[in-house]
Amino acid sequence: MARVHHKSTRGDARDPNLAAVVDLPAFLTTTGELTSADRRTIVDQALTVIDEVYVHLPLKRAMHAVNPVQALKLLRRKVGTLSERQFHNEMIEIFKGLRDLHTNYVLPAPYRQHTAFLPFLLEEYSDAQGARHYLVSRLIAGFSHDTFVAGVEVTHWSGVPIDQAVAINADREAGSNEAARHVRGLDDMTVRPMAMSLPPDANWVIVSYLSDGDEKEIRLPWRVFRPDPVPADGDQADPASVAMGLDLNMELTNHARKALFIDGQVDFGGERKDSASTVSADDINLAEQSQFPETFQFQTLNSDQGDVGYLRIRTFSSPDSNDFIAEVIRIIGQLPQQGLIIDVRGNGGGIITSGERLLQLFSANPIQAERLHFRNSEVTQQIAESSALGGFTNRWANSIDLAVVTGAIYSQGFPIEDWATTNAIGQHYHGPVVLITDARCYSTTDIFAAGFQDNRLGLILGVDDNTGAGGANVFTHALLQRILPGADSPFQGLPNGADMRVAIRRTTRVGDHAGLPLEDLGIQPDAIHRMTRQDVLDGNRDLIAAAVDLLHA
Numbered sequence: 001m002a003r004v005h006h007k008s009t010r011g012d013a014r015d016p017n018l019a020a021v022v023d024l025p026a027f028l029t030t031t032g033e034l035t036s037a038d039r040r041t042i043v044d045q046a047l048t049v050i051d052e053v054y055v056h057l058p059l060k061r062a063m064h065a066v067n068p069v070q071a072l073k074l075l076r077r078k079v080g081t082l083s084e085r086q087f088h089n090e091m092i093e094i095f096k097g098l099r100d101l102h103t104n105y106v107l108p109a110p111y112r113q114h115t116a117f118l119p120f121l122l123e124e125y126s127d128a129q130g131a132r133h134y135l136v137s138r139l140i141a142g143f144s145h146d147t148f149v150a151g152v153e154v155t156h157w158s159g160v161p162i163d164q165a166v167a168i169n170a171d172r173e174a175g176s177n178e179a180a181r182h183v184r185g186l187d188d189m190t191v192r193p194m195a196m197s198l199p200p201d202a203n204w205v206i207v208s209y210l211s212d213g214d215e216k217e218i219r220l221p222w223r224v225f226r227p228d229p230v231p232a233d234g235d236q237a238d239p240a241s242v243a244m245g246l247d248l249n250m251e252l253t254n255h256a257r258k259a260l261f262i263d264g265q266v267d268f269g270g271e272r273k274d275s276a277s278t279v280s281a282d283d284i285n286l287a288e289q290s291q292f293p294e295t296f297q298f299q300t301l302n303s304d305q306g307d308v309g310y311l312r313i314r315t316f317s318s319p320d321s322n323d324f325i326a327e328v329i330r331i332i333g334q335l336p337q338q339g340l341i342i343d344v345r346g347n348g349g350g351i352i353t354s355g356e357r358l359l360q361l362f363s364a365n366p367i368q369a370e371r372l373h374f375r376n377s378e379v380t381q382q383i384a385e386s387s388a389l390g391g392f393t394n395r396w397a398n399s400i401d402l403a404v405v406t407g408a409i410y411s412q413g414f415p416i417e418d419w420a421t422t423n424a425i426g427q428h429y430h431g432p433v434v435l436i437t438d439a440r441c442y443s444t445t446d447i448f449a450a451g452f453q454d455n456r457l458g459l460i461l462g463v464d465d466n467t468g469a470g471g472a473n474v475f476t477h478a479l480l481q482r483i484l485p486g487a488d489s490p491f492q493g494l495p496n497g498a499d500m501r502v503a504i505r506r507t508t509r510v511g512d513h514a515g516l517p518l519e520d521l522g523i524q525p526d527a528i529h530r531m532t533r534q535d536v537l538d539g540n541r542d543l544i545a546a547a548v549d550l551l552h553a
Contacts, residue, residue: 142267309335462525471518
């Protein structure tokens with residue numbers, strides 16, 4: 001395997017505006033109550049969203065044997081007999097039962113603004129026999145202990161063997177396939193955004209771990225903080241909001257993990273921290289750092305097989321598509337031209353057009369974009385015919401109208417942009433390219449990986465068996481209200497900041513996989529690299545070396 005030496009480093013921008021940390025019991029005293037009328041409004045809007053516009057409903061009924069419409073009708077009958085927690089639990093269970101990270105019930109205030117956490121990150125690696133191990137990879141500032149330190153191996157979680165505890169947690173998650181559920185169950189063990197999950201049931205956990213071969217235990221409390229808001233779905237007045245494909249929970253998790261464990265903006269004792277050294281645009285060395293450091297990191301890697309470029313894309317949410325593509329062109333122009341590694345692990349998606357337009361930079365041939373389809377219904381007919389989006393969805397209207405005659409479940413499929421726009425810039429990188437994926441890749445990142453494979457741009461190296469399998473364009477409830485406004489609209493306001501998101505257009509593949517849905521199936525990589533202990537503790541060394549080997553295969 002190739003040995004890799006890192007030549008450059010990069011910093012991350014810091015955000016100082018974080019609220020103080022509180023213990024979980026203190027947070028729970030701030031939660032309120034919804035009236036019975038509020039609850040019925042939420043259930044009625046969920047019925048409209050799921051029964052009328054949710055594009056994957058036929059697929060989910062078949063693949064996961066669920067009936068969310070009937071479950072919501074039954075819930076409506078008993079809203080007045082449930083506690084607040086029971087009501088939210090049932091709503092969460094119904095939505096998560098769809099196994100769709102695009103389609104969410106977003107809890108009202110104060111849950112939606114807060115994240116529960118433990119003072120460490122838990123990451124996994126596989127040994128030579130394929131057995132999973134779980135390591136403490138980072139500790140929050142302000143937490144110190146003689147033996148519970150970075151690098152120790154966790155063996156049990158409140159008495160449950162750790163692999164089993166992660167599996168139990170994974171069963172509560174909405175990932176479309178086993179790999180996706182597992183990684184989200186792992187993430188949720190120590191960092192839990194409460195926008196789509198209620199607080200932990202326990203006030204603390206007892207973590208058993210190995211320190212120098214000795215078995216030890218530590219009791220750690222769950223705590224809660226309020227990060228800066230993440231405009232993950234964009235401004236609803238922005239045209240990009242209709243081209244969004246995003247795993248919101250992953251975006252919130254990444255944001256919270258960075259604030260807690262990278263930037264050190266709060267400490268475990270509850271103190272807010274001043275931002276250490278906010279970097280202005282004028283201070284950025286563009287030869288070593290992106291002007292959008294939250295989105296891109298890059299460097300030159302020197303290996304035994306020659307210099308190669310490395311580009312990490314952490315989100316497709318920002319900047320806008322034009323600036324996104326321009327910055328990638330600038331970055332890859334500075335990197336070695338003999339080979340490029342694009343790493344999209346943990347990327348929950350963002351603006352679909354950013355992912356689709358990016359493909360042309362690595363292809364000598366015109367790009368075929370993935371196809372999007374509505375589910376045929378009276379409400380999607382109204383959406384497709386609406387002028388509120390500047391005619392963005394009008395080309396789907398005719399085939400939805402014909403469904404009355406044809407009985408088709410789905411509309412015709414069209415690319416999200418026209419062929420000329422997707423191919424307007426052309427190829428900018430002519431060397432071989434390898435794409436690194438994992439099961440946290442979702443939505444726009446799924447679409448990008450599918451296009452990469454379907455257009456034969458290079459090989460895909462996965463650390464998991466699939467990507468997250470999020471094959472859709474997502475609309476927020478607020479966007480649906482904007483498209484179909486007024487008192488007679490099927491979409492009415494939600495109480496106390498509650499929200500919903502729905503997969504409204506499904507994505508199907510092109511090329512050798514033409515017609516296959518992305519949802520639930522995801523992208524299978526060409527090669528697998530299971531994360532090693534050295535990867536977890538030493539900057540992905542073995543993973544990058546495996547990617548370099550694949551570049552020269």
